[in-house]
Each structure stands twice: as C-alpha cells, then as structure tokens.
Amino acid sequence: MLSFKFIKEKFIKSLPLVILYFLSLNSFVLVNDIPNVDVFSFNLQMIIIYFYALKFPEYLGFGHVFLIGIFKDVLIGTPLGSTALCYLVLCLVATYLRNVTLRPRLASEWFTFVPALFFSNATYFTIINNFSNLSFYYVELLRVTFFTFLFFPIFYFFLNSHLKLYNKDNA
C-alpha cells in the first residue's frame, strides 16, 4: 500500500523534473511577464540541469533532459534536437566537473558554470547557424546567459534546501 511518506518522498525527489517539464511546456517565465523587469530574464532550466547534473545526477535522468530539450525545440520552433543537445552538453560538462572536483564549493561551482554555459551555447550557435536559416538575437542571448550565471547562487541556495529536505526525510 502506498504510504503518505512514500508519496511525499517520490514527490520531493521528482520535483526538479516536474519543474523542468513544466517550464519546457509553458511560456511562463516570471520576469518576462513583468514590464521593465524583463531585462533580467534568465534560463532557469539551465540552472536546474547544471545543478542536479553536478551534485545529484540520480535525481535527473539524462533521458528526461533529452525529452525536455525536444519539447522546448518543438515549442520554440528551433531545429529538432538542438536544445536537447545543448542541455546534454551542459550535463556533460557538469559530469566532467563532478569527476575532477575533490571538494565542491559554491564559488568553484558558480565559476565552472561559465565554461558549462559557454560550451552549451556554442553548441547551440553552431547548430542554429548550420542547420537552420534563423537569425539570432545575439545580444538578448548574451544577456539571458549573463543573468543565468548571475542568479545561479540564489537558486543554488533554494535547490540545496530541496536536497536537504529530501535527505532529512530519508534520514
């Protein structure tokens, strides 16, 4: 029989995936809907994917990351598979950093987010430029990337709280 504790545990554990699927299927980006604040728009999905791929990859199946990218491609209208590959490259860099890091710290994880974002966006540029006729809002993408990097510590705190909640329940 399903106990309340079991359901709660499942829910807490799958929360990042639920949020990622929700974000990929929705146009909802909080700051985009507030006039004069939309300049601070950032990519929350990248923060979540990087964080979990770096710290707790078992919470975030790479198959799900692939599917989330496909959903996003279909909804935005970019070449199918481009966002999926971009997210997978982010996971790859995060997994590599996880393997070579001995003592993880917020500062080091924050600054290693820069190469992760760089490789991920470079992959995206390459695909868009070679596999589609789309023009890019380079400045806007740069701005979104910058704020994604800037807001990482804030979400690091929230996502860490989620992990603590899960670990406390399992203790």
Add this chain to the structure above:
Amino acid sequence: MAEQRDDLLIALRYALLKKGTKQKFSLFFLIIVSVLVIILDKLSYSYITKTRAVLNDFIYQVAIVTSSPEKFTKYLIDRGIHHYSVYDENNLLKEQNAELKAQLVNNQFLKTENEMLKEALKLSSNKSIEQDVSVIAKVVIDQESPYLKSFLLNKGTSDGVKKGMTVFSDKYLIGTIVEANYLTSRVLLINDLNSKIPVIIQDSNVNAILSGQGVKRRMVLDYLPEQYQLEPGRNIYTSGKDGILAAGIAVGETYYNEKDKIVEVRTLADLDQTLFVQITNGQLR
C-alpha cells in the same frame, strides 16, 4: 603534461560513457541520438516531415493544457490593469471616434471620386489576389523566446491552413504561417528578426524593407534612400514587391519616441494582446 592529458581524457570518457545510478542511458548515447535527430530534421524527407507534424501536434496539445493556469493568471492580471485604465481609455476613444468620423466622410468622397476616375480611364477595379481561404484561429500559445517571436494557432492543414499564408489581427498584418501541422500552425510575427517585408511609406513613393527587431512592437526600416527623414504619424503599407503579400496592407506606423528623441516605427497591431487572428492567402476584404 602527458599525464594531465590522460587524466582529462579519462574524466571525459567516464562522463560520456559511465551510466550513473538510476540512469537508463549514457550521455554518449543521448548525444548521438540528438545529433541524428538534428540531421534527420534537416534532411526533411516527407515521412520525417509527417512524423514531425504529428509530434508537433501532440506536444502543442499537451502544452495548451499545461499552460492554461498561466493563461488564466495573465487574464486576471490584464483584467485588473484594464479596469483601472477604462476612464482614460474612454476619453481617448471618444476623441479618436470624432476624428475618424470626420475622416470617414472625407474617405467616402475620395472613394467615389476614385471609382469615377477609374471608370473614366477604363481601368479594371483593383481586386486583391486570391481570397478564397479565410480562417479564424485562436492563439493558443504565445511562447516567450529570445530566439523566435511566434504564435501557435489552433488551426492547421485540416482547416485549409497552408505554409506561407498571411495572418491578420484587427485587420492589421501580424505575420505569415511558417509551419502548418494537421491540427495546429505557427505564425512568424512581423517583429521577429527573420521577418522582412517590402513596404511603402504613406504619402510618399519611398520603398523600404520593414524588419523586425524582436523587441515588443518596435521595427526598423532598412534600405531607405540616403538623406531621407522619417516623419511621425505616417502609416506603412506593404508594397507587394515580394510577389507574396498583396499591396496596400497596413503594417506599421511611424511615431516620435519622446525618450530617445527619434522617429521610430512600430506595429499597428498590439501583438501582446492578440487572441484571435484571421488567416488568408491574400489581402483582407
């Protein structure tokens, strides 16, 4: 040096090939699948296009359901904002109405005069191009994206929508259909960076290309003659030189930007407020 390179390769190989706990696929496998998907999408064979159309329809339907709470929240916020601006809007509309009534009388005279002159010159009436398809569609998803400015509509090829058709909102051109699935379609908005429309400026013979900027309603006019100064308050119409859009469709207007102290161009339709659109394969009647 060689040891460092070996360490890097080992770590990278481990990251690519090692399946973590509860991971069904390795990163290497998924990256290969992604690359294959990109290549197959680029090849655009008929069966791939059909499969993609089915996938698009499925994901759009799921997205419509999941985005309904968000749409309801937006609706409530808009209603709240609208409620507080009704009085000012009413006064403005009264002024505009009086002005338009005066213009209407003048236009009716000009129309009659135009028809008389055409008859005298034995010119056939300038009928717009094919108008046999006109579909009313609802905007189901307005995806905020830094890359593409587009709407998803709830009508597709089953309703006669085809790629390349023109889309209007409140009788103003807002974009063209760039993707037609069986149940849904995507319209590329005129404010998108990829949108280029040949236009003519009101009360002049000046031709230009109207390009999107991806920023709300703001647009720019490219290839204007040298030394040409834009004046505020001029409408911008399609020139029809591309052979796709009919001539004379209202697209934008020039206005004076108080903040930057320059004359700029903006779309006539408020794209953020668009809910229903009309899809035609020519100009609106």
